Amino acid sequence: MTEPFLSIRDLRKAFGSFVAVHDVTIDIPKGEFLTFLGPSGSGKSTTLYAIAGFQQPTSGDVLLEGRSLLSVPSHKRNIGMVFQRYTLFQHLTVAENVAFPLRVRRRPDAEVNRKVAEMLSLVRLESFGGRYPGALSGGQQQRVALARALAYDPPILLMDEPLSALDKKLREEIQAEIRRIHRETGVTILYVTHDQDEALHLSDRIALFRDGRIEQIGTGEDLYLRPASEFVASFIGNSNFLPAEHLETVDGAATIRLADGSVVSGVRIDQEFSQGQKTRLMVRPEAFRLRPGPATAGLAVEFIDTAFFGERRRVIARTAAGQEIDVRPTSDMAQPQEGIASSRQIFFDPAAAFLFPA
Numbered sequence: 001m002t003e004p005f006l007s008i009r010d011l012r013k014a015f016g017s018f019v020a021v022h023d024v025t026i027d028i029p030k031g032e033f034l035t036f037l038g039p040s041g042s043g044k045s046t047t048l049y050a051i052a053g054f055q056q057p058t059s060g061d062v063l064l065e066g067r068s069l070l071s072v073p074s075h076k077r078n079i080g081m082v083f084q085r086y087t088l089f090q091h092l093t094v095a096e097n098v099a100f101p102l103r104v105r106r107r108p109d110a111e112v113n114r115k116v117a118e119m120l121s122l123v124r125l126e127s128f129g130g131r132y133p134g135a136l137s138g139g140q141q142q143r144v145a146l147a148r149a150l151a152y153d154p155p156i157l158l159m160d161e162p163l164s165a166l167d168k169k170l171r172e173e174i175q176a177e178i179r180r181i182h183r184e185t186g187v188t189i190l191y192v193t194h195d196q197d198e199a200l201h202l203s204d205r206i207a208l209f210r211d212g213r214i215e216q217i218g219t220g221e222d223l224y225l226r227p228a229s230e231f232v233a234s235f236i237g238n239s240n241f242l243p244a245e246h247l248e249t250v251d252g253a254a255t256i257r258l259a260d261g262s263v264v265s266g267v268r269i270d271q272e273f274s275q276g277q278k279t280r281l282m283v284r285p286e287a288f289r290l291r292p293g294p295a296t297a298g299l300a301v302e303f304i305d306t307a308f309f310g311e312r313r314r315v316i317a318r319t320a321a322g323q324e325i326d327v328r329p330t331s332d333m334a335q336p337q338e339g340i341a342s343s344r345q346i347f348f349d350p351a352a353a354f355l356f357p358a
Protein backbone atom coordinates (compact mmCIF):
# COMPACT_ATOMS: atom_id res chain seq x y z
CA MET A 1 0.00 0.00 0.00
CA THR A 2 1.26 3.51 -0.74
CA GLU A 3 1.82 5.92 2.14
CA PRO A 4 -1.12 8.23 2.77
CA PHE A 5 -0.24 11.85 2.05
CA LEU A 6 -1.11 13.13 5.51
CA SER A 7 -1.60 10.79 8.38
CA ILE A 8 -2.87 11.52 11.86
CA ARG A 9 -2.04 8.61 14.16
CA ASP A 10 -3.59 8.03 17.59
CA LEU A 11 -3.50 11.75 18.25
CA ARG A 12 -4.26 12.64 21.84
CA LYS A 13 -4.26 16.03 23.53
CA ALA A 14 -4.86 16.49 27.22
CA PHE A 15 -5.05 19.80 29.08
CA GLY A 16 -4.30 18.73 32.65
CA SER A 17 -6.72 15.92 33.43
CA PHE A 18 -9.12 16.96 30.64
CA VAL A 19 -8.67 15.04 27.40
CA ALA A 20 -9.71 17.32 24.49
CA VAL A 21 -8.75 14.84 21.73
CA HIS A 22 -8.85 11.06 22.20
CA ASP A 23 -6.69 8.93 19.93
CA VAL A 24 -7.85 10.38 16.62
CA THR A 25 -6.59 8.51 13.55
CA ILE A 26 -7.19 9.72 9.99
CA ASP A 27 -5.44 9.10 6.66
CA ILE A 28 -5.86 11.92 4.18
CA PRO A 29 -5.07 11.42 0.49
CA LYS A 30 -3.36 14.19 -1.47
CA GLY A 31 -5.81 16.76 -2.81
CA GLU A 32 -8.67 15.81 -0.50
CA PHE A 33 -11.02 18.38 1.01
CA LEU A 34 -11.63 17.02 4.49
CA THR A 35 -13.85 18.84 6.97
CA PHE A 36 -13.81 18.50 10.74
CA LEU A 37 -17.43 19.02 11.73
CA GLY A 38 -18.87 18.90 15.22
CA PRO A 39 -20.36 20.86 18.10
CA SER A 40 -18.41 23.50 19.97
CA GLY A 41 -15.71 22.00 22.17
CA SER A 42 -15.59 18.65 20.36
CA GLY A 43 -11.85 18.89 19.59
CA LYS A 44 -11.83 20.05 15.96
CA SER A 45 -9.55 23.06 16.42
CA THR A 46 -7.24 21.25 18.82
CA THR A 47 -6.72 18.53 16.18
CA LEU A 48 -6.13 21.15 13.49
CA TYR A 49 -3.64 23.04 15.68
CA ALA A 50 -1.69 19.85 16.32
CA ILE A 51 -1.30 19.49 12.54
CA ALA A 52 -0.31 23.15 12.21
CA GLY A 53 2.19 22.83 15.04
CA PHE A 54 0.49 25.33 17.37
CA GLN A 55 -0.27 22.55 19.85
CA GLN A 56 2.12 19.79 20.86
CA PRO A 57 0.07 16.56 21.14
CA THR A 58 0.22 14.59 24.39
CA SER A 59 0.79 11.45 22.30
CA GLY A 60 0.36 10.21 18.77
CA ASP A 61 1.89 11.50 15.57
CA VAL A 62 1.26 13.63 12.48
CA LEU A 63 3.03 12.35 9.35
CA LEU A 64 3.39 14.11 6.02
CA GLU A 65 4.37 11.65 3.29
CA GLY A 66 5.55 9.24 5.97
CA ARG A 67 7.69 11.74 7.91
CA SER A 68 6.73 12.97 11.35
CA LEU A 69 6.04 16.70 11.59
CA LEU A 70 6.18 16.83 15.38
CA SER A 71 9.77 17.97 15.61
CA VAL A 72 9.28 20.54 12.82
CA PRO A 73 8.42 24.03 14.16
CA SER A 74 5.11 25.37 12.87
CA HIS A 75 6.65 28.05 10.61
CA LYS A 76 8.73 25.38 8.87
CA ARG A 77 5.86 22.96 8.24
CA ASN A 78 4.90 24.77 5.02
CA ILE A 79 1.22 24.64 5.92
CA GLY A 80 -1.10 27.50 4.92
CA MET A 81 -3.63 28.74 7.50
CA VAL A 82 -6.78 30.84 7.31
CA PHE A 83 -8.59 31.72 10.53
CA GLN A 84 -12.05 32.97 11.43
CA ARG A 85 -10.99 36.56 12.07
CA TYR A 86 -9.20 38.51 9.42
CA THR A 87 -5.57 38.31 10.31
CA LEU A 88 -4.28 40.61 7.59
CA PHE A 89 -1.56 43.12 8.37
CA GLN A 90 -3.52 46.37 8.47
CA HIS A 91 -0.51 48.57 7.67
CA LEU A 92 0.32 46.62 4.48
CA THR A 93 -1.56 46.82 1.19
CA VAL A 94 -3.40 43.81 -0.17
CA ALA A 95 -0.50 43.05 -2.54
CA GLU A 96 2.05 43.40 0.27
CA ASN A 97 -0.02 41.08 2.46
CA VAL A 98 -0.07 38.41 -0.25
CA ALA A 99 3.65 38.95 -0.90
CA PHE A 100 4.52 38.61 2.79
CA PRO A 101 5.11 34.81 2.98
CA LEU A 102 7.21 35.02 -0.19
CA ARG A 103 9.31 37.90 1.18
CA VAL A 104 9.90 35.92 4.38
CA ARG A 105 11.17 33.09 2.15
CA ARG A 106 13.41 35.58 0.31
CA ARG A 107 12.00 34.83 -3.11
CA PRO A 108 13.23 37.08 -5.95
CA ASP A 109 11.14 40.18 -6.77
CA ALA A 110 10.08 38.93 -10.19
CA GLU A 111 8.68 35.73 -8.69
CA VAL A 112 6.95 37.65 -5.88
CA ASN A 113 5.26 40.00 -8.34
CA ARG A 114 4.18 37.18 -10.62
CA LYS A 115 2.83 35.12 -7.72
CA VAL A 116 0.95 38.07 -6.16
CA ALA A 117 -0.75 38.76 -9.52
CA GLU A 118 -1.58 35.06 -9.91
CA MET A 119 -3.03 34.80 -6.39
CA LEU A 120 -5.10 37.99 -6.64
CA SER A 121 -6.50 36.69 -9.90
CA LEU A 122 -7.25 33.31 -8.26
CA VAL A 123 -9.38 35.02 -5.59
CA ARG A 124 -10.75 37.52 -8.14
CA LEU A 125 -9.31 40.64 -6.54
CA GLU A 126 -7.01 41.67 -9.41
CA SER A 127 -7.72 45.38 -9.04
CA PHE A 128 -7.46 45.51 -5.23
CA GLY A 129 -3.68 45.12 -4.82
CA GLY A 130 -3.11 48.75 -3.79
CA ARG A 131 -5.86 48.92 -1.17
CA TYR A 132 -5.41 48.56 2.55
CA PRO A 133 -7.39 45.84 4.39
CA GLY A 134 -9.44 48.49 6.21
CA ALA A 135 -10.95 49.47 2.85
CA LEU A 136 -12.21 45.94 2.10
CA SER A 137 -15.40 44.12 3.06
CA GLY A 138 -15.18 41.10 5.37
CA GLY A 139 -15.57 38.71 2.44
CA GLN A 140 -12.84 40.45 0.48
CA GLN A 141 -10.51 40.34 3.47
CA GLN A 142 -11.01 36.59 3.79
CA ARG A 143 -10.22 36.17 0.09
CA VAL A 144 -6.98 38.11 0.62
CA ALA A 145 -6.20 35.85 3.60
CA LEU A 146 -6.78 32.87 1.32
CA ALA A 147 -4.52 34.34 -1.38
CA ARG A 148 -1.80 34.98 1.21
CA ALA A 149 -2.09 31.44 2.61
CA LEU A 150 -1.74 29.92 -0.87
CA ALA A 151 0.97 32.28 -2.20
CA TYR A 152 3.91 29.96 -1.50
CA ASP A 153 2.11 26.84 -2.81
CA PRO A 154 1.80 25.00 0.50
CA PRO A 155 0.85 21.35 0.03
CA ILE A 156 -1.74 21.67 2.82
CA LEU A 157 -4.16 24.45 3.67
CA LEU A 158 -5.83 24.52 7.10
CA MET A 159 -8.95 26.64 7.57
CA ASP A 160 -10.52 27.22 10.98
CA GLU A 161 -14.10 28.54 10.66
CA PRO A 162 -12.97 31.03 8.00
CA LEU A 163 -16.50 32.12 7.09
CA SER A 164 -18.22 32.26 10.46
CA ALA A 165 -17.89 36.05 10.77
CA LEU A 166 -19.70 36.59 7.43
CA ASP A 167 -23.41 36.77 6.70
CA LYS A 168 -25.24 33.86 5.06
CA LYS A 169 -25.25 35.10 1.48
CA LEU A 170 -21.59 36.06 1.53
CA ARG A 171 -20.73 32.75 3.19
CA GLU A 172 -22.37 30.82 0.37
CA GLU A 173 -20.62 32.95 -2.23
CA ILE A 174 -17.20 32.36 -0.71
CA GLN A 175 -17.94 28.64 -0.23
CA ALA A 176 -18.32 28.42 -3.99
CA GLU A 177 -15.03 30.33 -4.39
CA ILE A 178 -13.24 27.97 -2.00
CA ARG A 179 -14.50 24.96 -3.95
CA ARG A 180 -13.33 26.45 -7.21
CA ILE A 181 -9.91 27.29 -5.74
CA HIS A 182 -9.61 23.76 -4.37
CA ARG A 183 -10.41 22.38 -7.82
CA GLU A 184 -7.98 24.69 -9.60
CA THR A 185 -5.02 24.32 -7.21
CA GLY A 186 -5.43 20.72 -6.06
CA VAL A 187 -4.25 21.75 -2.57
CA THR A 188 -5.16 19.39 0.28
CA ILE A 189 -7.58 21.23 2.56
CA LEU A 190 -8.51 20.53 6.17
CA TYR A 191 -11.43 22.70 7.14
CA VAL A 192 -13.07 23.23 10.53
CA THR A 193 -16.72 24.21 10.88
CA HIS A 194 -19.71 23.53 13.10
CA ASP A 195 -22.07 24.29 10.19
CA GLN A 196 -23.37 21.07 8.61
CA ASP A 197 -24.54 22.78 5.41
CA GLU A 198 -21.09 24.25 4.90
CA ALA A 199 -19.49 20.86 5.52
CA LEU A 200 -21.85 19.12 3.07
CA HIS A 201 -21.34 21.79 0.43
CA LEU A 202 -17.55 21.88 0.56
CA SER A 203 -16.14 18.53 1.50
CA ASP A 204 -14.99 15.35 -0.19
CA ARG A 205 -15.21 13.74 3.26
CA ILE A 206 -16.44 14.85 6.66
CA ALA A 207 -15.03 13.74 10.01
CA LEU A 208 -17.78 14.26 12.56
CA PHE A 209 -16.31 14.98 16.01
CA ARG A 210 -17.99 14.33 19.31
CA ASP A 211 -16.33 14.78 22.70
CA GLY A 212 -12.81 14.60 21.25
CA ARG A 213 -13.45 11.50 19.15
CA ILE A 214 -14.43 10.94 15.55
CA GLU A 215 -17.95 9.57 15.61
CA GLN A 216 -18.02 8.85 11.87
CA ILE A 217 -15.92 9.75 8.85
CA GLY A 218 -17.13 9.53 5.26
CA THR A 219 -18.68 11.46 2.40
CA GLY A 220 -21.64 13.71 3.13
CA GLU A 221 -23.82 11.05 1.54
CA ASP A 222 -22.39 8.34 3.81
CA LEU A 223 -23.18 10.38 6.90
CA TYR A 224 -26.61 11.41 5.68
CA LEU A 225 -27.79 8.12 4.22
CA ARG A 226 -25.88 5.70 6.46
CA PRO A 227 -25.46 7.41 9.85
CA ALA A 228 -23.51 5.25 12.28
CA SER A 229 -25.33 6.58 15.34
CA GLU A 230 -28.22 8.71 16.46
CA PHE A 231 -25.74 11.54 17.09
CA VAL A 232 -24.68 11.50 13.42
CA ALA A 233 -28.28 11.23 12.24
CA SER A 234 -29.35 14.21 14.30
CA PHE A 235 -26.28 16.34 13.50
CA ILE A 236 -26.47 15.91 9.72
CA GLY A 237 -29.80 16.94 8.24
CA ASN A 238 -33.16 16.83 9.99
CA SER A 239 -34.56 13.66 11.44
CA ASN A 240 -37.55 12.38 13.30
CA PHE A 241 -36.95 9.86 16.05
CA LEU A 242 -39.97 7.71 16.84
CA PRO A 243 -39.83 5.61 20.03
CA ALA A 244 -40.15 1.93 19.15
CA GLU A 245 -39.81 -1.50 20.71
CA HIS A 246 -37.72 -4.09 18.91
CA LEU A 247 -39.70 -7.30 18.36
CA GLU A 248 -37.45 -9.48 16.20
CA THR A 249 -34.78 -9.44 13.55
CA VAL A 250 -34.86 -11.71 10.52
CA ASP A 251 -32.13 -11.58 7.85
CA GLY A 252 -30.81 -8.18 8.99
CA ALA A 253 -34.24 -6.54 8.92
CA ALA A 254 -36.03 -5.67 12.14
CA THR A 255 -39.68 -5.74 13.07
CA ILE A 256 -40.61 -3.07 15.61
CA ARG A 257 -43.68 -1.74 17.38
CA LEU A 258 -44.24 2.03 17.41
CA ALA A 259 -45.76 3.95 20.32
CA ASP A 260 -49.21 3.94 18.66
CA GLY A 261 -49.13 0.13 18.59
CA SER A 262 -48.53 -0.22 14.87
CA VAL A 263 -46.03 -2.84 13.78
CA VAL A 264 -43.42 -2.07 11.11
CA SER A 265 -41.30 -4.74 9.40
CA GLY A 266 -38.27 -4.50 7.14
CA VAL A 267 -36.32 -1.81 9.05
CA ARG A 268 -32.68 -2.02 8.02
CA ILE A 269 -30.22 -2.43 10.90
CA ASP A 270 -26.50 -2.97 11.19
CA GLN A 271 -26.34 -3.74 14.86
CA GLU A 272 -27.98 -6.27 17.13
CA PHE A 273 -31.04 -5.60 19.24
CA SER A 274 -32.61 -7.85 21.80
CA GLN A 275 -36.27 -8.72 21.89
CA GLY A 276 -38.20 -6.03 23.74
CA GLN A 277 -35.31 -3.55 23.61
CA LYS A 278 -36.30 0.14 23.60
CA THR A 279 -35.16 1.78 20.38
CA ARG A 280 -35.69 4.88 18.28
CA LEU A 281 -36.65 4.75 14.64
CA MET A 282 -35.19 7.55 12.55
CA VAL A 283 -37.17 8.73 9.54
CA ARG A 284 -35.95 11.70 7.48
CA PRO A 285 -38.65 14.36 6.89
CA GLU A 286 -38.38 13.93 3.10
CA ALA A 287 -38.82 10.15 3.35
CA PHE A 288 -42.55 10.51 3.99
CA ARG A 289 -45.10 10.08 1.19
CA LEU A 290 -48.81 10.79 1.00
CA ARG A 291 -49.59 7.63 -0.91
CA PRO A 292 -48.52 4.08 -0.13
CA GLY A 293 -45.89 2.46 -2.33
CA PRO A 294 -44.73 -1.13 -2.57
CA ALA A 295 -43.56 -2.24 0.90
CA THR A 296 -44.19 1.11 2.62
CA ALA A 297 -45.37 1.33 6.20
CA GLY A 298 -48.20 3.63 7.21
CA LEU A 299 -48.20 6.10 10.09
CA ALA A 300 -51.42 7.65 11.40
CA VAL A 301 -50.95 11.40 11.85
CA GLU A 302 -52.76 14.69 11.93
CA PHE A 303 -51.29 17.63 10.00
CA ILE A 304 -51.20 20.52 12.44
CA ASP A 305 -49.23 23.25 10.68
CA THR A 306 -47.50 24.06 7.45
CA ALA A 307 -44.90 26.67 6.52
CA PHE A 308 -43.53 27.72 3.15
CA PHE A 309 -39.76 28.08 2.71
CA GLY A 310 -39.43 28.87 -0.99
CA GLU A 311 -37.97 25.70 -2.42
CA ARG A 312 -39.70 23.51 0.13
CA ARG A 313 -42.71 23.34 2.36
CA ARG A 314 -42.62 22.01 5.87
CA VAL A 315 -45.48 20.28 7.57
CA ILE A 316 -45.70 19.62 11.28
CA ALA A 317 -47.67 16.47 11.93
CA ARG A 318 -48.70 14.84 15.19
CA THR A 319 -48.62 11.07 15.52
CA ALA A 320 -51.38 9.13 17.22
CA ALA A 321 -48.99 8.79 20.18
CA GLY A 322 -48.88 12.61 20.44
CA GLN A 323 -45.38 13.18 19.06
CA GLU A 324 -44.80 16.10 16.71
CA ILE A 325 -42.81 15.20 13.61
CA ASP A 326 -41.35 17.12 10.71
CA VAL A 327 -42.64 16.12 7.28
CA ARG A 328 -41.05 17.58 4.16
CA PRO A 329 -43.62 17.14 1.42
CA THR A 330 -42.39 15.84 -1.88
CA SER A 331 -44.29 16.67 -5.07
CA ASP A 332 -47.04 14.19 -4.21
CA MET A 333 -47.91 16.57 -1.34
CA ALA A 334 -48.39 19.65 -3.50
CA GLN A 335 -51.43 20.84 -1.57
CA PRO A 336 -50.76 19.98 2.07
CA GLN A 337 -52.94 22.95 3.08
CA GLU A 338 -56.01 20.88 2.28
CA GLY A 339 -55.07 18.35 4.87
CA ILE A 340 -54.51 20.62 7.87
CA ALA A 341 -56.25 19.45 11.03
CA SER A 342 -57.35 16.23 9.39
CA SER A 343 -56.32 12.75 10.39
CA ARG A 344 -54.64 10.75 7.71
CA GLN A 345 -52.01 8.14 6.99
CA ILE A 346 -48.56 9.03 5.71
CA PHE A 347 -46.15 6.41 4.44
CA PHE A 348 -42.45 5.65 4.54
CA ASP A 349 -40.12 2.96 3.31
CA PRO A 350 -38.82 1.02 6.37
CA ALA A 351 -35.69 0.09 4.40
CA ALA A 352 -34.81 3.81 4.29
CA ALA A 353 -35.33 4.28 8.03
CA PHE A 354 -32.77 3.52 10.75
CA LEU A 355 -33.06 1.95 14.14
CA PHE A 356 -30.87 3.14 17.03
CA PRO A 357 -30.76 2.05 20.67
CA ALA A 358 -32.87 4.38 22.85
Ligand SMILES: Nc1ncnc2c1ncn2[C@@H]1O[C@H](COP(=O)(O)OP(=O)(O)OP(=O)(O)O)[C@@H](O)[C@H]1O
Pocket (backbone or CB within 6 Å): 015, 018, 020, 038, 039, 040, 041, 042, 043, 044, 045, 046, 047, 194, 209
Ligand atom coordinates in the same frame (compact mmCIF):
# COMPACT_ATOMS: atom_id res chain seq x y z
N1 LIG B 1 -5.45 25.68 26.03
C1 LIG B 1 -6.46 24.99 26.54
N2 LIG B 1 -6.53 24.70 27.86
C2 LIG B 1 -7.53 23.99 28.37
N3 LIG B 1 -8.56 23.47 27.66
C3 LIG B 1 -8.56 23.72 26.35
C4 LIG B 1 -7.51 24.49 25.72
N4 LIG B 1 -7.81 24.54 24.38
C5 LIG B 1 -8.95 23.85 24.21
N5 LIG B 1 -9.40 23.36 25.38
C6 LIG B 1 -10.62 22.55 25.57
O1 LIG B 1 -10.58 21.46 24.71
C7 LIG B 1 -11.88 21.16 24.19
C8 LIG B 1 -11.82 21.12 22.68
O2 LIG B 1 -11.59 22.42 22.20
P1 LIG B 1 -11.54 22.75 20.65
O3 LIG B 1 -11.25 24.21 20.51
O4 LIG B 1 -10.65 21.81 19.97
O5 LIG B 1 -13.03 22.46 20.22
P2 LIG B 1 -13.74 22.81 18.87
O6 LIG B 1 -14.45 21.59 18.47
O7 LIG B 1 -12.79 23.40 17.92
O8 LIG B 1 -14.79 23.88 19.35
P3 LIG B 1 -15.13 25.33 18.76
O9 LIG B 1 -15.96 25.09 17.55
O10 LIG B 1 -15.89 25.97 19.87
O11 LIG B 1 -13.81 26.00 18.48
C9 LIG B 1 -12.80 22.23 24.73
O12 LIG B 1 -13.50 21.69 25.83
C10 LIG B 1 -11.85 23.33 25.18
O13 LIG B 1 -12.39 24.04 26.27
